Amino acid sequence: MSDQFVSVILDAVNKLNQSELPVWSKTDLFSTTYRGRQENVVKVVKSACQLAYHDDIHTVFELTFSKGCPGDVDADRYLNEEVKPLDLPDELKNFHVDCKYSFYAFGEADYMQDIVQIVDLAKNAGLNPQSMHYATSLSGSVNDLFQYFNDALSYAHDHIRHYVIEATISVNSPSLDE
Known part of the structure; x- marks a missing residue:
């Protein structure tokens, strides 16, 4: 949350785009979509967040990860790319984040067992999962x-x-100070 949000976003995107990305990307009015092999997509999205990070700016990232939509076929060739390292600046920091997420399993009769497994993975990762309404x-x-x-x-x-x-x-939410 900054009056310089355009430069924060564009600087991160420009730094990310200077690397040869092993994913397909498309930016529109609302967001940027990345398609490709899961490990590569996660790596690119994480790098985008790290490149946008500033110690003194409250930043919020909205993410959607999905698989299985029958209409999602743009650039399917990237789904088989090898896992590649990204050639990015050395300035990528590891910083504290707070996150809320929801996991949806479609077409599954007993989806709660999968959600339990997904949450258990968060416990094992030391991310202290806490239940909230719908997330x-x-x-x-x-x-x-x-x-x-x-x-x-x-x-x-x-x-x-x-x-x-x-x-x-x-x-860097100011709400954490309250």
Whole structure:
């Protein structure tokens, strides 16, 4: 939350775009979509968050991870890309984040067992999951959070045909001081 939000966003996007990304991307009026192999997408999204991070700016990131939508076919060739390191600046920091997320399993009769497994992965990651209305809150480092997202997506990929994770990540919130 800054009156310089345009430069914060564009600086991060420009730094990210200077690397040869192993994902397909498209930016529109509302967001940027990345498609590709799960590990590469998680890595790119994490890097975007890290590049936008400033010690003194309250930042909120809205994320959606999904698999299984039959209409989602743009750039399918990126789904088979090898896992690649990103050539990014050395300035990527590990910082504290607070997150709320919801996991949705579509077309699954007994989806609660999968949600329990997804939440248990957060416990094992040390992210202190707390139940809230229609969501779970997490707290920890950006590195641990995105490792958890990768682990949760791997679990979901192996057990569920169609799923969505909706997440809101907050950094440097002034509400924490209250």
